[in-house]
Amino acid sequence: xxxxxxxxxxxxxxxGAAGASAVLGLHQVVPHDGLHxxxxxxxxxxxxxxxxxxxxxxxxxxHPMHAGTVGMVDPxxxxxxxxxxxxxxxEGRVVNGVREWELVAEEKxxxxxxxxxxxxxxxNGRVPGPTLRAREGEHLRIHFTNGATHPHTIHFHGxxxxxxxxxxxxxxxxxxxxxxxxxxxxATPFGLHLYHCHSMxxxxxxxxxxxxxxxxxxxxxxxxxxxxxxxxxGFDTNFDRSNEVYAVNTVAxxxxxxxxxxxxxxxxxxxxxxxxxxxxxxxxxxxxxFFDYYPTGTRLEPRDFTDTxxxxxxxxxxxxxxxxxxxxxxxxxxxxxxxxxGWMGFFEVTD
Amino acid sequence: MEAATARQTRRPPWLAGVAxxxxxxxxxxxxxxxxxxxxxxxxxxQEKLSVExxxxxxxxxxxxxxxxxxxxxxxxxxxxxxxxxxxTQSEDRIGRLGGSEIDVNYPWIEGQDYEVVMLTETxxxxxxxxxxxxxxxxxxxxxxxxxxxxxxxVGVIPVAIGMLWLPWLRGVDARWxxxxxxxxxxLLAFLGIEALLEGTDIATAGAEAFGGAALVWLGAAVAFxxxxxxxxxxxxxxxxxxxxxxxxxxxxxxxGHADGRGRRVVGAGYRAALLVAIGxxxxxxxxxxxxxxxxxVGSLALGATLVVxxxxxxxxxxxxxxxPVARERAARVGRLVLLGVIAGAPAILGAWxxxxxxxxxxxxxxxxxxxxxxxQVIVQIAPQIRDTAGRVLHPLAVSGLLTGLFVMYVTGxxxxx
Numbered sequence: 001x002x003x004x005x006x007x008x009x010x011x012x013x014x015x016g017a018a019g020a021s022a023v024l025g026l027h028q029v030v031p032h033d034g035l036h037x038x039x040x041x042x043x044x045x046x047x048x049x050x051x052x053x054x055x056x057x058x059x060x061x062x063h064p065m066h067a068g069t070v071g072m073v074d075p076x077x078x079x080x081x082x083x084x085x086x087x088x089x090x091e092g093r094v095v096n097g098v099r100e101w102e103l104v105a106e107e108k109x110x111x112x113x114x115x116x117x118x119x120x121x122x123x124n125g126r127v128p129g130p131t132l133r134a135r136e137g138e139h140l141r142i143h144f145t146n147g148a149t150h151p152h153t154i155h156f157h158g159x160x161x162x163x164x165x166x167x168x169x170x171x172x173x174x175x176x177x178x179x180x181x182x183x184x185x186x187a188t189p190f191g192l193h194l195y196h197c198h199s200m201x202x203x204x205x206x207x208x209x210x211x212x213x214x215x216x217x218x219x220x221x222x223x224x225x226x227x228x229x230x231x232x233x234g235f236d237t238n239f240d241r242s243n244e245v246y247a248v249n250t251v252a253x254x255x256x257x258x259x260x261x262x263x264x265x266x267x268x269x270x271x272x273x274x275x276x277x278x279x280x281x282x283x284x285x286x287x288x289x290f291f292d293y294y295p296t297g298t299r300l301e302p303r304d305f306t307d308t309x310x311x312x313x314x315x316x317x318x319x320x321x322x323x324x325x326x327x328x329x330x331x332x333x334x335x336x337x338x339x340x341x342g343w344m345g346f347f348e349v350t351d
Numbered sequence: 352m353e354a355a356t357a358r359q360t361r362r363p364p365w366l367a368g369v370a371x372x373x374x375x376x377x378x379x380x381x382x383x384x385x386x387x388x389x390x391x392x393x394x395x396x397q398e399k400l401s402v403e404x405x406x407x408x409x410x411x412x413x414x415x416x417x418x419x420x421x422x423x424x425x426x427x428x429x430x431x432x433x434x435x436x437x438x439t440q441s442e443d444r445i446g447r448l449g450g451s452e453i454d455v456n457y458p459w460i461e462g463q464d465y466e467v468v469m470l471t472e473t474x475x476x477x478x479x480x481x482x483x484x485x486x487x488x489x490x491x492x493x494x495x496x497x498x499x500x501x502x503x504x505v506g507v508i509p510v511a512i513g514m515l516w517l518p519w520l521r522g523v524d525a526r527w528x529x530x531x532x533x534x535x536x537x538l539l540a541f542l543g544i545e546a547l548l549e550g551t552d553i554a555t556a557g558a559e560a561f562g563g564a565a566l567v568w569l570g571a572a573v574a575f576x577x578x579x580x581x582x583x584x585x586x587x588x589x590x591x592x593x594x595x596x597x598x599x600x601x602x603x604x605x606x607g608h609a610d611g612r613g614r615r616v617v618g619a620g621y622r623a624a625l626l627v628a629i630g631x632x633x634x635x636x637x638x639x640x641x642x643x644x645x646x647x648v649g650s651l652a653l654g655a656t657l658v659v660x661x662x663x664x665x666x667x668x669x670x671x672x673x674x675p676v677a678r679e680r681a682a683r684v685g686r687l688v689l690l691g692v693i694a695g696a697p698a699i700l701g702a703w704x705x706x707x708x709x710x711x712x713x714x715x716x717x718x719x720x721x722x723x724x725x726x727q728v729i730v731q732i733a734p735q736i737r738d739t740a741g742r743v744l745h746p747l748a749v750s751g752l753l754t755g756l757f758v759m760y761v762t763g764x765x766x767x768x
Contacts, residue, residue, distance in 0.1 A: 069428050069435045113435070115427030118474050237474025244430070244470060252435065340434030 069342070071114030073251045078110050080126035082249035083258060086228045089215070090130040099134050099187075100141045105152040105197070105210060112235045112245045113252040113342060120209035120235075121148060121197070127250045128231040128275060129195070129212030136190040136219045142183040146175040152205065155198035156214060157314075160185035167198040174199050190218040191298035192271050192316045207236055207277035209250075213316070215271060218300065225269040225320065226262055232282045232311070232333070232343065233275045242278050246333065246343040255331075255345025264326050264349050270319040271297075274311035282343075283310045284319070285334040291321035308334050323349040396422035398471045400445070401557050402479045404709050406487045412455040412467060414479060418445040419560030430468040430476075431457045448560050459484045488646070488706065498643055498702040505642065505661035506635045506698025511691045512662075513669015520677035526747060528677050532736045533748040535627065535671035536729050537755020542634050542668075543725035545763070547571070549641065550718025557711030566712060570719025571726065574633065578626060578727035585622050621686060623675035623732055628694040630728035631668045634721040635694065637714070639701020644709040646702070664762040667755075668694060675732065 075081035092101040103123050110120045110127060123129030134140055146152045151174035155166035163171035164185045172181035197210035213229050233250060234243030245252045262268050270291075274282045285308040292302035293309050297318040309317060323329065332344035382388075399420030406413035412431065418424050424445045429438040442451035459465055465481040488494050520528065550567035558566060638661075672690050705714070738745040 068437060070437055070439075071427075112474075113428050113470070115425070115472050116470055116474055117472055235474070237470065238476040240476075244468075244474065244476060337433035341430065342435065 068256065069113045069253055072257060073111045073114050073254070075251075078251075079108075080250075082247075082251050082254040085126065085128070085131075085249045086230070086260060087226075088131060088229070089133045089227070091133050098139045098141050100143065101130070101132055102143050102145070103129065103154060104145045104147045107148045110209075110250070112237070112247065112250060116237060116245065118235050118237055118245075121150075121152070121205065122209045123154075123212055127209035127211075128233065128273075129210070131213040131215060131229045131271070132195065133215045133217065134187040135217045136187055138187045140183075140185055140187055143180065144175060144183060145180045146177050149177050150205075151176050151199050152197045152210060153199055154183060154195050156183065156185070156195045157193040158185065158214070158216070159188050165198075168200060187216045189298055190216045191296045192273065192318050193296075194273055194275065194314055194316060196275070203241075203277050206275065207234075209233075211275040213271055213273045215297075222269065222300075223267060225267040227269045227271065228260065229271045229273075230284075231273045231275050232284070234277070234279065234338070234341075234343075236278060243276070244341070246276075246338040246341045248343060248345060252342025253344060255347075259328060259346035259348035261348045261350060262323060264351055265322050265324065268319075268321055268323070270321075271316070272309075272311070272319055273316040274313060276313060279313075279335075279338070281310055281312055281335060282338065283308060283334045285332055286321065286347075287330040288325075289321055289323060289329060291319040294318040294320070323347065325349065326351055396473060398422060398424045398473065398475045398477070400424055400426075400469060400477045401559065401711075403450070403557055403711055405479070405481055407459065407481070407484055408486065410456065410458050412457050412459060412465070412481070414453045414455070414467065414469075415450065416445070416453060416469070416477075417450045417560055418447055421447060423447070423449075424477075425472040426451070426453060426469045426477075427472050428470040429453065429455050430470060431455060431459075432465055461485060494706070495703060498646070498706055499699050501642060501646070502639055502696070502699025502702045505665060506639065507691065507695035509662040509665035510631070510635075510669040510672065510695035513666040513671070514673045514687060514691055516670050517673040517677065517687070520673060523677075525678075528674065529736050529738070530747050530751040531670065531674040531677075532732055533751025534667075534755040534758075535674050536732055536736070537752035537757075538667055538671055538759050539627075539630065539725045539729050539732075539755075540752070541756050541759035541763070542631070543722045543729070546634055546637055546718045546722035546725065549637070550715045550722065553711050553718065554715035558715050561712040561715075564715075566715040567719035567722070570716040570721075571723030574720040574723030575727045576723075578629065578724055579730075581629075582622070582626060582727070582731060585625075620676040620679040621683075621690075623735065624672050624690055625693070626728045626731050627672050627675060628690040630721075630724040631672065631694040632697040633717075633724040635665070635668075636697035636701040637718045637721045639698035639703075640705035640709070640714050640717055641701075642698075643702035643705025643707070644714070646706050664759065665695070667758055667762070675735065 075083070090101065092099050094100070104125075106122050106125055108120050108122045108125055109117050110122070112118045120127050132142075142154060142156075144154050151168075153166040153168065153173070153175055156164075164183050165171065166183060168174045175181050193214040193216065195212055195214045197205040199205045211231070211233075213231055230248045231250075232246075232248055234247065235245040235250075236242060237244045247254065270284075272284055276282045287307075290305055290307045293304040293306060294300075294302050295315075295317045297316070302320070309319070311317065326349045329347045329349060330344065331347060332339040335343075397420050399418065400416045401419050402414050402416050404415040406415070416426075425443060426440055426445070429436050437456040438453055440451050440453045442449060445451045453469070455467065457465075459481075462483055462485070465484055467479045467481065469477040469479070471477070488497075520531065547567060550570070551564045554563045554566050562569070669691070672694055673687070676687075701717070733743055736748045736751070737743055738747070742748075
């Protein structure tokens, strides 16, 4: 609520239609601290038990358009579900004041569009890898095991020493198959970062799936929100160094078939990461709404109030928005061919 | 002697011939049942599909594909111009040499190009380009009538017109006839070469699974040998008829003339003409196929140039048919009409097949058959252009051959599919 008022005052300054809709939204605000947890639980009920098909509120939608893949991807076979990846934040465990994670690089066949398999390389068996979350200033240790057949590393974006940079030839360098290393550094600066393999050939190691979001929360935290992680990615299934399939969180049209359920007027925060290879740019566009955009999440003041943002390779940013109306709202890359090749979805806004 | 041996050992002689086949079958069965012991698939599957036929209907792109690789192919998604498109397919798994019909739901626009990509389960892609999309004509009565009309225009009528040279031929000097026969050979040689090239093009583009260019040469061999057999049969039959009815019969085979040794040769000219007509007919079948398939994909510029080109091209074929009968005593109209139909009508049949059930393998085979038939016809006619010294390549014949090649080349330029 506190944050809602802050939003209103800012939008008043902007004036116009956006302000009007925000006012309309405020009239209908109901106290719903924790409501997004209920939404989370709705997902969790279906999701965590192993049967990952999200039913009920989200439902399985057969979109009526010409575009779109035929059939559905089975999240059980993949071993990870983009519906769960959305709200899955891995805070690791704190041992003696040090926040630690275990990451393992694996080779894994995944289904990126219905019936289309891809021989991925994955951290902890999922693409994107786990969303690692820490608080600014914390001491971090990432224990990395290479369980694959090629050398791999983890290169974290952030501020750290040369030895902890996770590239070949520095520090532990390339980690050979079967070997282990520990990356040890402090969480700084706060913002939304990225981690990925930095072994050569670089494009190959990233494109095959060795990447993930790395969130460092500011010391004072951010306003309460329904938080979502969206890693924009793509897959070059025929090895021609261009992508056949585009997606958010790996599966083409995932959120078109099973929309992302959010609550009306709830602050929604999207951690948007561009992990796409081979294409220089990616973008995010929301229908019938606008969002505050915080590039790299390293400032607490938004840079833009917009409905479309472009990210280059490795770029990321935080989006904050509220949906003033219920209904179904599309979001997709405004690079239209990416949209039609899988990077397209819906928000389902409910009361 | 053999029978006696067989009876003695109580074993039919064919058994020894069949035994290796039985053993081979058993060995293959065992090999398959044991899943090729000692041999594993080396490398990753190579998924190959060829698109044999594209049918465009409003809002729908239909691809008829064939698996021409060694591994089964499972098409899992279809991408049209950089966008996933909804589709259905007749075969979920396309085995070696297997076919499937893939119906893609797509709002294509008249005249535009489309790139259709079939994405397989392994992520491999098979591309197919549609140039200048246009609706595929439906196979209704109108359509068959139109194809018949085209066949009539480019096949039957020109050939018939060409045959009208017969009265003139009957009056000209024997040297003219020799020249025209040489001209016919040159013309046929051009058609034969054209058929081989076109057949090879088609075979390598869409019929690799069935042997590619080998199909063309196989067809050529079959036609060459087949026609040789027909010719031998005709000669044998004629010889028998000639021997048995030495006094001269009013039957169909008696309008011949005496050969050099004074024996009665029955209808030698018509025999040669029939062979020429068959050769040209088989060639026109291929030509009809090409026209029909081009029409089906909308790439046929139906118009005066095409029809006029074919008319000139094929009128010379009519001349080729009647040249061998110039020295026959009687001009038999019914027989001439039949020859014209044999030579020209296959264009209609070819157009029907080409437009409604085009299959590159069949088309390649057809072109090969046409080429082989033509080669046989050339072999048959060649002795007739010998001069008194017994030479085939005398100056008159060579000029006739070259004129034939040249005329076909020039009139062929008018026809571009």
